[in-house]
Amino acid sequence: MSTDPQPPTNYEAALAELEQLVQVIESGQLPLEQLLSGYKRGAELLAFCRGKLDAVEHQIKLLDEGTLKPWTPQ
Known part of the structure; x- marks a missing residue:
């Protein structure tokens, strides 16, 4: 994880980064400081x-x- 992350370019990029970040956090492999960031x-x-x-x-x-x-799914 970078110390100065760039803003996302679009919704899809933000969602993909968020999904990846959730996986990393849920893995339990991050040190506490990186977990917080x-x-x-x-x-x-x-x-x-x-x-x-x-x-x-x-x-x-x-x-x-x-x-x-x-909206109702068909």
């Missing part, structure tokens, strides 16, 4: 992903003229 990075990535998802949801609401229909 990994947790912090994970929180940053999660906030980034949530922000992107919120923005997309807002755009969908606008495109759907303010009436967001519940």
Whole structure:
């Protein structure tokens, strides 16, 4: 884990890094200091992903003229 991580370039990159980070943290192989920095990075990535998802949801609401229909899998 780098000491000065770069912001993710997009949602997919952030999600992939977050998934990889979770695997490393769950492995139990990190020293405590790296575990803490990994947790912090994970929180940053999660906030980034949530922000992107919120923005997309807002755009969908606008495109759907303010009436967001519940999604049901077919």
